[in-house]
Amino acid sequence: MKLHITDPLLGDIETSEVEANVIENPAFQRLRYIRQLGFANLVYPGANHTRFEHSIGTMMITKEVVKDTMEAQNPELDCVGLLHDIGHGAFSHYTDSLLNKYLHTTHEKLGEEMIANSELRDILSKSISYKRFANYFRGNNLGQLVTGAIGSDRLDYLSRDAHYTGVAFGVIDYPHIKKRLAIYKESPAVYESGIHSAENVLIARYSMFTSVYYHHTIMIAQGMYVKAVENAIESNAIDPQELKELNDWEMLARLKKANDSRDLAKGLESRRLFKRAYPEILETAIKPEEISNAIEKKDIGRNDYVVVQVQYKGDSDEVQVVNKNGELMGKLTEMSPLVNALMGILKNKRSIIVACKPQHITKVKKAVEMAL
Secondary structure (H helix, E strand, O other), X not given: OOOEEEEOOOEEEEOOHHHHHHHXXXXXXXXXXXXXXXXXXXXXXXXXXXXXXXXXXXXXXXXXXXXXXXXXXXXXXXXXXXXXXXXXXXXXXXXXXXXXXXXXXXXXXXXXXXXXXXXXXXXXXXXXXXXXXXXXXXXXXXXXHHHOOOOHHHHHXXXXXXXXXXXXHHOOOHHHHHOOEEEEOOEEEEEHHHHHHHHHXXXXXXXXXXXXXXXHHHHHXXXXXXXXXXXXXXXXXXXXXXXXXXXXXXXXXXXHHOOOOHHHHHHHHOOOOOEEOOOOOEOOOOOHHXXXXXXXXXXXXXXXXXXXXXXXXXXXXXXEEEOOOOOEEEEHHHHOHHHHHHHHHHHHOEEEEEEEOHHHHHXXXXXXXXXX
């Protein structure tokens, strides 16, 4: 059995039999109900795409990149592209901090465990080398073709998120860059002629973080969601183990039934979000807990405000650069002043957003000013 899928970005996609069996599995079908960008649709109404189509898109881009760079097929890598997000919890990255806090894991590690201890392992093992798949899934060697700085995961989500949000910052010249990727010592690299394309990918990602992923309204929604889930777990309305299983709709339904989470969940559902209590995003080294303590000293209830820390990712991204003969020339950060400067910005960029119910803005603002 094979599947024929029509994707709005990549056109017609034909799967192999093993890929079709993975897609038809309930664990993968669950991704249909996990939105790629959490509550971003509260700001960008078109952002209702899911981890399901992103995963299929990543698989397709992986196939094309492998074909162009290796002139061969690598079904293990293709399946890594397909399954790389299988461990995501409800509302995607919004649950990451909760997985870390309560289960001491990440969605990547959780994904590996889910595959290893389920029918998915049997499906893969019948057709491909599970050992090689698992090695790539952990991001080793050729696995970086999927999860690396200019890997297929990033190439798909930047284009897909830009398409569905209507924000042009994430648009990248995918056909151009995939022709300029190379393999150096079993790891992805870029040809010297592709330096500009690699720069565009990294800049596009940074621009999407500043304009979409870390938009202040979206971050406020994330803060409300995280607090609602924490309340539900602490009141035993949700078992932390359920963070592995619940999809977006199931999670929101459970939160609306939990006494300590109901108002926050209904606020998210009806877009009655907290308002910024401080007019600017705070670029400060102060810890969020210190601001929270200052706010609660003003007799502001725990469910009446959020303090969200924004920490940019990607400051350790690195890409090898090779010449037309495949010989190493150096690292992208060494050969591109633009990328080197961007890495410096990412490494030092930290900010905090404080928001609360409208009636508490004045009191919360004074508390923040005292904490600073």
